[in-house]
Amino acid sequence: MTAELNHLVIGSGEHTVVFLHGLFGQGKNFGTIATALSDVATSYLVDLPNHGRSPWTETFSLDNQAAEVAEWLHQSFDHPVTLIGHSLGGKIAMRIALQAPELVERLMVVDISPARNVEAAQFVNLVAALRTLDLSEVQSRTQADEALRELIPDTMVRRFLLQNLQHKGDVWFWLANLDLLADSLHAVGGWPAIDGEFDGPVLWVVGGRSPYCLPEHVEPMQALFPRVRQVTVKDAAHWVHADDPETFTSITRMFLTQD
Structure with missing residues (x-):
């Protein structure tokens, strides 16, 4: 297992937030959001395995990437965190929440679904x-x-x-x-069958102009995450946090601070 993933820490707020970026992204892509949340969150902007300055792996599957991140979470924190994942990072975050729920207090999934994504x-x-x-x-x-x-x-x-x-x-x-x-693009776009459910709070943030989250994805999302709530950012496409950072920040702040 990877002992260390490259990451940047921003802020000193009471909520521990770990951001997971999408395919070919880097943790620093969430720098603007993390800075805006610095009063309420201590944010860890992680480079996923095989990305940025984190170590490479010899093989790729959603589950082996999730296991790498889960191991890093286990080694880095003595308490569950809020996990925020966009696109590929969202798929990895969902699988961590389902397979190691003790590591996750809250989950925010950004413009991706538990489904094969043809996009x-x-x-x-x-x-x-x-x-x-x-x-x-x-x-x-x-x-x-x-x-x-x-x-x-x-x-x-x-x-x-x-x-x-x-x-x-x-x-x-x-x-x-x-x-x-x-x-590994076929694996990146896939969603292997997985058992169980995560019963913590889940926010599903969808871009109103994005084709990644479809009406037929609602049922499988609710089956795995019974406490999920969906929010659509009307004028955003797939990169929601980049297309409308102000709205995305407000949504995230509310999710972190509400009961």
Whole structure:
């Protein structure tokens, strides 16, 4: 098991909150939200395994990634935490809550469902585009951005993905375990059958313009999380916390501080 996951700590509030980002993200993606909550929460912005500066694993499944994070939680805290997971991080958070409920006081699932998500297929083309980049030829992030412009025309998505491109001296490399994640996209988009339920408070935050959470996902969500409440952020797409940080912060604050 991974003894340590790279993380950033923001705030000194009474509630312990652990943020889990989505595919090809990093913990720091939640920096703005954590800073806004710093009076009520001590937030741990974790790099998931195979992401950011956390260790890589040899294989990928939702359950082995959840086990890595659960082990880190067990080693890091002597009390249950509020777990907030977006997209892939939301799937991992749900499985931790179901398999190790003693680690989780409250759960917030952001724009993902306990179901197979066909939208994950969009990453096939994105990852293929990243793999076309010849790292030995890269001289700057600007050059890499320009090289990928035609294959990834969405500027926000392209720059989000290029957060993973780092260099040491003249040597450029991917922070994320690009090959393993690329080969595991079917597992990323899946949801293997799982028993049990988590009976703690659960908030399910959905982007009103996102295709990831559908009406047919409500029943399986309620079966696993009987105390779930759904909130839709009307003008947000999949990256809810980036699309409408003010509303997302308000929702999170309310979830942390209410009985």
